Amino acid sequence: MNKFYEFFAGGGMVNAGLGDEWECLFANDFSEKKRAAYEANWGNDHFVPGDVGRVQLDQLPTQADLAWASFPCQDLSVAGNGAGLKGERSGTFWAFMKLIQQLREDRRKPRIIALENVYGAITSHAGKDFKAIIAALAAEGYRVGGMVIDAVHFVPQSRPRLFVVAVDEALQIPVALDGAQPTAAWHPRAITQAYGRLSKELRNRWVWWNLPTPKARRLTLEDIIEKEPQGVAWHSSDETWNLRRMMSDVNKKKLIEAQQAGRLRVGAVYRRMRNGQQRAEVRFDGVSGCLRTPSGGSSRQTIMVVNGEDVKSRLLSPREAALLMGLDHDYILPEFYTDAYHLAGDGVAVPVVAHLARHIFEPVLAQNQLQLTELPQDLAEAA
Structure with a gap:
């Protein structure tokens, strides 16, 4: 050995x-x-x-x-x-x-x-x-x-x-x-x-x-998203609308195309500063952005789940973050959200x-x- x-x-x-x-x-x-x-x-x-x-x-x-x-x-x-x-x-x-x-x-x-x-x-x-x-x-x-x-x-x-x-x-x-x-x-x-x-x-x-x-690779972001996530809650409708309002025209177009796809789509959302203004940028290519350690709210990755006109959002769950790092479902994660997300975002x-x-x-x-x-x-x- x-x-x-x-x-x-x-x-x-x-x-x-x-x-x-x-x-x-x-x-x-x-x-x-x-x-x-x-x-x-x-x-x-x-x-x-x-x-x-x-x-x-x-x-x-x-x-x-x-x-x-x-x-x-x-x-x-x-x-x-x-x-x-x-x-x-x-x-x-x-x-x-x-x-x-x-x-x-x-x-x-x-x-x-x-x-x-x-x-x-x-x-x-x-x-x-x-x-x-x-x-x-x-x-x-x-x-x-x-x-x-x-x-x-x-x-x-x-x-x-x-x-x-x-x-x-x-x-x-x-x-x-x-x-x-x-x-x-x-x-x-x-x-x-x-x-x-x-x-x-x-x-x-x-x-x-x-x-x-x-x-x-066959695995996509849709494959790892939990239907009943642990450790996170879905955003309110107002919070989701605020995200949508923060999108540029290019990102709004991505969301519309996801709504028209005729199937469940999951997008990864990051908040970024662009020209002094906070923007929400989304990708629907089945891949998340790079996980980061949660030193601030913007570094915590948000997902947007789209099924036709139904659009919901929430933070990525600790288990989903672990799966994005290739850890198994039975890996024992820290109890608290920030600790678990930090562990994943800071790993290999x-x-x-x-x-x-x-x-x-x-x-x-x-x-x-x-x-x-x-x-x-x-x-x-x-x-």
């Missing part, structure tokens, strides 16, 4: 994505509310709460095949404060890397490292933060490459995220995974430009990860983790299994 550490674990969505073939040796998060959710679903025998900067080397058992870190995005996000990796939140990346350095010195560094963050991490500080991330991983003896994977390939939510995967340079990467050039599906222009800004030495350590394209999409595990992590480990089991223990740990 493959073994992993889960840093910035939240509610354990990486654990959910990796599945039963993986064993979590260690999980950590600063939030007590997320800790409660994690332990409710995955147990408390391996969870170490608190600041990642206070995690001690002896709290990380044996050697992990994978160390996953979805480190905070606030300082790297386009909507953030621009502090980048020097910020209080996103700067916790360096505390994580200090542990990786200590593990290397202890001859048991993780064989694979996976990082997840917002798209803005690629361009933060004119690309200097991304370059610093790649350089830090390379300095610890890893080959590394970045991808942008949108959760919309798997679930009905538009959620493009940066994924950086690094493999111990002592291990072989299957030929099929190491592409000679970028692919349009996973390496948008921002990634290729970021690669171009790297030094020659770092480019020599770069991997153009060659992921297969998943099968066409479960099926994206599963896709990476199936097509990168597990093939790399399988390719090197003989080497890892036959070497003397001290050399195997150093590999």
Whole structure:
């Protein structure tokens, strides 16, 4: 069984994505509310709460095949404060890397490292933060490459995220995974430009990860909407009309077309400021906008359910938010709405983790299994 550490674990969505073939040796998060959710679903025998900067080397058992870190995005996000990796939140990346350095010195560094963050991490500080991330991983003896994977390939939510995967340079990467050039599906222009800004030495350590394209997604927003939602109430007719009045002509036209569709339609609504005026923008393409943490009312996604002339609206329910992240119906959510929505909006999409595990992590480990089991223990740990 493959073994992993889960840093910035939240509610354990990486654990959910990796599945039963993986064993979590260690999980950590600063939030007590997320800790409660994690332990409710995955147990408390391996969870170490608190600041990642206070995690001690002896709290990380044996050697992990994978160390996953979805480190905070606030300082790297386009909507953030621009502090980048020097910020209080996103700067916790360096505390994580200090542990990786200590593990290397202890001859048991993780064989694979996976990082997840917002798209803005690629361009933060004119690309200097991304370059610093790649350089830090390379300095610890890893080959590394970045991808942008949108959760919309798997679930009905538009959620493009940066994924950086690094493999111990002592291990072989299957030929099929190491592409000679970028692919349009996973390496948008921002990634290729970021690669171009790297030094020659770092480019020599770069991997153009060659992921297969998943099968066409069938699940739509209509499929996950609860008829009798828990934790939210339907808006009054006045509240729904206020939303409609906030729509521009373009969005009103979308609503009219949904009413004329002859079937139930579900739209995702966001409130945004446009030219100093609050507007309601709706999409009826079967996909929700990106879930966000509910720091303010506008960040909480509203849905509009349309059946002919009948138009209703309400907030997305906690269970619906969890389903949009790929969690199962039996995942135990926090009791309160804000806590549950925050847990989902701040997480990593479960099926994206599963896709990476199936097509990168597990093939790399399988390719090197003989080497890892036959070497003397001290050399195997150093590999």
